[in-house]
Amino acid sequence: MTDESRNKAGTSDFLTQPISRRNMLKLAGIGGIGALVGASGMGGVLALTQASGSGSMNKAGAAGGIVPFYGEHQAGILTEVQNHVYFASFDITAEKRPEVIDLFRDWTAAAANMTQGRDVAEKLANEYVPPADTGEAAGLLPSNLTITFGVGPSFFLKDGVDRFGLGAKRPQALSELPVFPLDDLQPEWCGGDVCVQVCADDPQVAFHALRNLTRRARGIAAVRWTQAGFQRTHQADPKKATPRNLFGFKDGTGNPDVNDPKLMNQYVWVQPQDGPAWLAGGTYLVVRRIQMRIEVWDRTTLRDQEDTFGRHRDSGAPLGGQDEFEPLDLNRKDKNGQLVIPATAHARIAHGDGQVKLLRRSFSYADGIEPKTGALNAGHLFICFQRDPARQFIPIQQNLAKNDKLNEYIVHRGSGIFACFPGVKQGSYLGEALFS
Amino acid sequence: MKKTVAFTSMLLIVSAVLFGCGSQPADKAAPQPPQESKPAGGADVSEEMKSVTDSYRAYALEQIDQFVQATESFTDAVKNGDLEKAQALYAPTRMFYERIEPIAEALGDLDPDIDARENDVPDEEWRGFHRIEKGLWIDKTTKGYETYADQLINDAKLLRGKVETVEVTPQMLVTGAVELLNEVSSSKVTGEEERYSHTDLYDFAANVEGAEKIYELLKPAIEKKDSGLSQEIEKRFAEVDKLLASCKKGEGYVLYTELGEEQIKKLSQAIDNLAEPLSNMGIVLEG
Numbered sequence: 001m002t003d004e005s006r007n008k009a010g011t012s013d014f015l016t017q018p019i020s021r022r023n024m025l026k027l028a029g030i031g032g033i034g035a036l037v038g039a040s041g042m043g044g045v046l047a048l049t050q051a052s053g054s055g056s057m058n059k060a061g062a063a064g065g066i067v068p069f070y071g072e073h074q075a076g077i078l079t080e081v082q083n084h085v086y087f088a089s090f091d092i093t094a095e096k097r098p099e100v101i102d103l104f105r106d107w108t109a110a111a112a113n114m115t116q117g118r119d120v121a122e123k124l125a126n127e128y129v130p131p132a133d134t135g136e137a138a139g140l141l142p143s144n145l146t147i148t149f150g151v152g153p154s155f156f157l158k159d160g161v162d163r164f165g166l167g168a169k170r171p172q173a174l175s176e177l178p179v180f181p182l183d184d185l186q187p188e189w190c191g192g193d194v195c196v197q198v199c200a201d202d203p204q205v206a207f208h209a210l211r212n213l214t215r216r217a218r219g220i221a222a223v224r225w226t227q228a229g230f231q232r233t234h235q236a237d238p239k240k241a242t243p244r245n246l247f248g249f250k251d252g253t254g255n256p257d258v259n260d261p262k263l264m265n266q267y268v269w270v271q272p273q274d275g276p277a278w279l280a281g282g283t284y285l286v287v288r289r290i291q292m293r294i295e296v297w298d299r300t301t302l303r304d305q306e307d308t309f310g311r312h313r314d315s316g317a318p319l320g321g322q323d324e325f326e327p328l329d330l331n332r333k334d335k336n337g338q339l340v341i342p343a344t345a346h347a348r349i350a351h352g353d354g355q356v357k358l359l360r361r362s363f364s365y366a367d368g369i370e371p372k373t374g375a376l377n378a379g380h381l382f383i384c385f386q387r388d389p390a391r392q393f394i395p396i397q398q399n400l401a402k403n404d405k406l407n408e409y410i411v412h413r414g415s416g417i418f419a420c421f422p423g424v425k426q427g428s429y430l431g432e433a434l435f436s
Numbered sequence: 437m438k439k440t441v442a443f444t445s446m447l448l449i450v451s452a453v454l455f456g457c458g459s460q461p462a463d464k465a466a467p468q469p470p471q472e473s474k475p476a477g478g479a480d481v482s483e484e485m486k487s488v489t490d491s492y493r494a495y496a497l498e499q500i501d502q503f504v505q506a507t508e509s510f511t512d513a514v515k516n517g518d519l520e521k522a523q524a525l526y527a528p529t530r531m532f533y534e535r536i537e538p539i540a541e542a543l544g545d546l547d548p549d550i551d552a553r554e555n556d557v558p559d560e561e562w563r564g565f566h567r568i569e570k571g572l573w574i575d576k577t578t579k580g581y582e583t584y585a586d587q588l589i590n591d592a593k594l595l596r597g598k599v600e601t602v603e604v605t606p607q608m609l610v611t612g613a614v615e616l617l618n619e620v621s622s623s624k625v626t627g628e629e630e631r632y633s634h635t636d637l638y639d640f641a642a643n644v645e646g647a648e649k650i651y652e653l654l655k656p657a658i659e660k661k662d663s664g665l666s667q668e669i670e671k672r673f674a675e676v677d678k679l680l681a682s683c684k685k686g687e688g689y690v691l692y693t694e695l696g697e698e699q700i701k702k703l704s705q706a707i708d709n710l711a712e713p714l715s716n717m718g719i720v721l722e723g
Contacts, residue, residue: 093705093709125722126718126719126721126722128607128610128718128719128721128722129715129716129717129718129719130715130716215712218708218709218712219668219671219672219675219709219710219712219713222705
């Protein structure tokens with residue numbers, strides 16, 4: 001949906017609100033117009049910068065790099081993938097529903113503030129208490145910060161206990177994922193009651209957001225696991241080609257077009273008839289922390305690497321093809337009668353019959369070394385969104401786990417499934433329909 | 437003994453009061469006094485704070501008196517060669533000190549003399565509780581530790597004299613309560629404080645009690661400003677107390693080494709959950 005695209009960041013909501021000094025400084029920095037800006041609202045500033053004809057205004061950061069927080073759907077799903085992610089899974093430690101509601105109310109306000117480039121909460125005059133905002137994002141551009149929230153199966157039912165009296169509202173589709181063949185999941189990288197996906201074009205802006213949410217949650221929710229991830233930055237790739245994973249191959253080529261609302265309703269957004277009502281306009285997030293056997297991959301021949309993916313490494317085109325986006329010709333055989341795209345190639349298995357799609361929004365991670373072996377601890381933070389995991393991620397992954405040649409080079413270490421709330425309207429809060 | 441940075445900042449605050457003019461505690465001690473302090477009703481607030489700081493001073497003196505007494509028994513046991521008794525008295529004795537640790541630490545070189553851990557100071561200067569602790573638990577003897585015992589009781593008495601001179605300020609209390617919990621976070625919950633005896637939970641409990649005492653004294657003032665804050669603080673104290681109670685063993689606590697990983701994490705998070713709202717007690721210092 002284009003309403004989430006950052007090119008349209010200057011919504012009327014944003015234009016009419018009083019401009020904070022901090023935002024003002026940011027804008028001033030971009031356009032070099034500090035001296036010209038009066039005390040009017042944002043609209044005036046935009047008018048000024050647009051009139052100046054500066055090319056920089058067309059770039060993401062031009063309008064402050066702001067993605068609207070309020071809307072029909074949550075941001076961070078169809079939003080153009082930012083350079084960095086901090087993904088966090090939280091356990092709810094509170095026992096009563098009102099406390100959980102308080103948390104989501106507070107997080108809503110906090111996320112609305114931070115994504116719009118403001119402090120997490122208003123500054124305090126008193127110097128004898130710690131500052132409300134932790135401060136490391138002060139003076140930084142909002143950097144297309146998005147914060148996306150969801151709840152996991154254990155939010156509804158944990159160890160057989162319906163903790164918050166919401167058990168009946170748990171959608172059938174929000175069930176723990178089955179164990180797939182070859183899974184080597186580690187409990188410390190799995191599950192969680194709530195997920196928070198923080199994305200931004202700046203790692204410090206992203207960390208700041210997660211840190212402040214964590215701080216505000218103390219006593220109600222505690223971080224269970226967190227993973228930072230990255231993609232190539234937009235600075236490094238101004239043409240915005242499909243990003244490459246750490247195996248050097250393009251990743252995300254087959255994604256459905258996020259600008260096609262029909263496709264998004266078909267593949268991503270939970271529809272009213274799908275139920276439950278509180279999730280209509282929301283989506284299911286599946287996250288997998290996939291470690292890559294980097295050393296093994298690096299000593300694999302180019303031929304084997306390309307056969308593993310079923311694509312050419314340089315162009316991203318299907319094997320035997322020229323263009324990244326040309327359709328996979330799965331029946332084509334070479335002169336020896338062998339399939340050009342091997343039967344076990346990742347692209348073939350993931351493609352299936354071509355009818356099942358999901359929206360991938362993945363990142364790479366690099367976490368130092370494995371202390372035991374000295375091997376690089378790096379991999380793929382696979383994140384995907386879909387309307388129904390039972391018909392999308394699960395069958396695809398069943399198939400991949402059984403047949404994908406890529407399994408020789410990867411191992412799934414972490415996993416989670418979450419139902420991401422629909423978007424928030426101003427005056428409401430995240431998950432209000434679930435709690436009311 | 438704790439990290440030098442925090443130690444120094446606390447020292448600066450207190451020494452300003454100790455050696456400066458003692459008649460205007462509230463504003464003098466603050467690093468940057470707020471311009472807008474003392475509006476109408478300010479005199480009222482400071483009257484209230486005066487009684488809070490007086491009460492705390494009395495509490496600190498009571499603790500330090502008990503500390504000297506207990507240290508006397510402990511060091512006597514060491515000097516008499518009674519290993520078992522010395523081991524039994526070690527952790528409970530330290531609790532009196534740990535309850536008022538920020539004050540003790542503010543008193544300069546006495547804290548390292550009494551409470552330095554191995555490698556905190558050059559080996560030839562290392563003395564105090566933890567030196568004796570190593571003897572009692574690693575060497576399993578009191579022999580050769582008599583001199584350290586003599587030094588310790590002398591240092592304890594010196595400290596007693598110095599505490600008498602401390603001017604307690606509201607800022608000090610507000611900061612001190614959080615510092616006590618920071619002590620827990622940085623060394624007790626990691627098992628670093630009592631690395632030979634593993635009696636860290638005694639220190640843990642004492643630090644929390646010391647922070648709770650400060651909260652109790654400030655509570656009426658906090659309630660006037662923000663009753664939600666005091667409710668939250670109390671709830672978080674209750675959660676910590678409940679966890680600590682589950683670690684009780686007889687009169688004391690289980691050894692740190694008996695705690696499971698999950699238990700340690702819970703204790704650590706409960707302290708963070710408490711310290712976050714507790715760090716907002718400074719609202720009582722607003723004009």
